[in-house]
Amino acid sequence: MYVDIGNALSSVATPGVSCDSLERLDERVADAHERIERGITDREFGYAALALPEDTDADVIETAVEPLDDIDVDAVLTVGIGGSALGAATVSGALGPGSAGTFVLDNVDPRRTARLLDDLPLADTAVHVVSRSGTTAETLANFLVVRDAYEAEGVDWTERTVVTTGPDGPLRTLADEEDLPALDVPDGVPGRFSALSTVGLVPAAIQGHDVSGLLAGGQAGRESLSGSLFDCPAYALGAISYALEERGASQHVCMPYSEDLEFFAEWFAQLWAESLGKDGLGQTPVRALGATDQHSQLQLYRAGRHDKQVTFVRPREHPAVPIPETDVEGLSYLGGSTLGDLLDAEFEATEASLAAAGLPNVRVEIDRLDAESVGELLYGYEAACVLAGELMGVETFTQPAVEWGKRAARGLLGGGEFEEADAVAEKQRLLVE
Structure with a gap:
């Protein structure tokens, strides 16, 4: 996994993080890494995931x-x-x-x-x-x-x-x-x-x-963990996300440039929201899909409030699907290239457009959509989330707000006596018909 945080620096984006701030933050990353390593070694609740x-x-x-x-x-x-x-x-x-x-x-x-x-x-x-x-x-x-x-x-x-x-x-x-x-x-x-x-x-x-390949990719992610965000892609992602939220990026857009990663964006949304949404903190995850959502959401990202971090995720390799040659005026420039070339151009143009607008964005890449790379991607995001939780000081591995709703629903269905179910009858109403 490769993570490029250059477009999240304060020299490019607002909000952004200066290099000096990253150096200071790296000291906290080293301490958090020690805590994470202890948790993994002892198979503590939550840390056992890594x-x-x-x-x-x-x-x-x-x-x-x-x-x-x-x-x-x-x-x-x-x-x-x-x-x-x-x-x-x-x-x-x-x-x-x-x-x-x-x-x-x-x-x-x-x-x-x-x-x-x-x-x-x-x-x-x-x-x-x-x-x-x-x-x-x-x-x-x-x-x-x-x-x-x-x-x-x-x-x-x-x-x-x-x-x-x-x-x-x-x-x-x-x-x-x-x-x-x-x-x-x-x-x-x-x-x-x-x-x-x-x-x-x-x-x-x-x-x-290849289940073994997926686990091997995860193990490669495990072996990449180190005490510095400058040496560990997962920690770079987690640290920059934490730092941007501290500076006002309250939303985190996950925008994969591969339809095969559309479920990944949904998985990310649960991982980020349920793990980090506590104590009045946590970025709101937003799901997008490149290049489709360039035509539906990009206007907001470029010209709306600067309260977002956009993280692009893509494989570096694509299947070769050639675009046929054509003599049609205005379309001939497409002939001779591939759909992958077009998708990459769309990706790079969108990334550059956000940087030009001063919106912080991060690039996450894997080699290809194979078992090893997918396993490493999943592991990397989990480690990034755990690090962000450590830096935020939240209980990353619990979900008390979710459990509240589960008890309320179970009580309504007759599955037991739960005081949370009483809140349903107390709902404030202002009905317009």
Whole structure:
């Protein structure tokens, strides 16, 4: 992974960070790195995520999905929510469908769920259901609906389902009763940090992707961690993001220049928001897609408030798709180049346009969209997030605001007595009809 923070310097952008400020900040980065290293070594809660490339066993995952070899799998359906789904979607989205298409049920919208199950060839669809607690209402509700759809078509769902969950709970009980392949969620790892584990890698394994390569890429990211932001791409990203927020960049736009990284932007949004949005702090993550959103959001970024950091993410290599030659006036300049050339030109022009407008932006690049590079990218962003949390002084690995909402919803559904549910009846109303 390569990170260029030149366009976030105060000589280019407002807000921006001076070189002297970065040198001073680097002393704090060194201290934070020591804390992170201790956490990784001791496998402390949260910090254990940065040990996943070493602790995740690719062979265990490959063995768990082997029973699916007897089925002609054309589609893989992940049933989960938040970190239990986004990591898998990001990995499979970045690497492509492989031998089977990627589908995700991570919401309880009845129209979407019904439409997806109507469209999927269930006899040829593998299911990966993920819940650490085994009690996540949205995940279990969707899984019950999925199971019912299989039974209605006379398809044996037990032959097509892999479970990833904790040691206890109803999902683990179901897996034991039905003799389903069951994997353990990693200890001490919040869901949003679990992409390089059983949680995120099962669909990739079913699709025939290189799980060992993904972990090797993550390990390369692990080995790149050092006590200086000037020597570590992940820490450069985390430190500059922290420094820009301190100076007023309250929004962080993640803009990949690859449609295969569109899920990555969604994954980033959860990682950044849920980890750093505490104590009145935290950048609001914004998802964009290059070059598409040059035609929808760029106007705001160039001419709107300077309260944003834009981070571009792209692979350096693209498939060769030539643009045909043409004699049409005004189009002939395109002939002889490729779509990749055009995408790169769009990227560089957008980057330069933001710098010209004085808006801070950061460039993150990987060599290509292969297993090793994707694994390193995911690890790098996780390490960047952890460092930013250390510098901000927040509890990076907790999500109390999310848990509040979960308790309220469960109380409304009759899943127990929770005082948070009472807040619903106390809603202030001013209805206009």
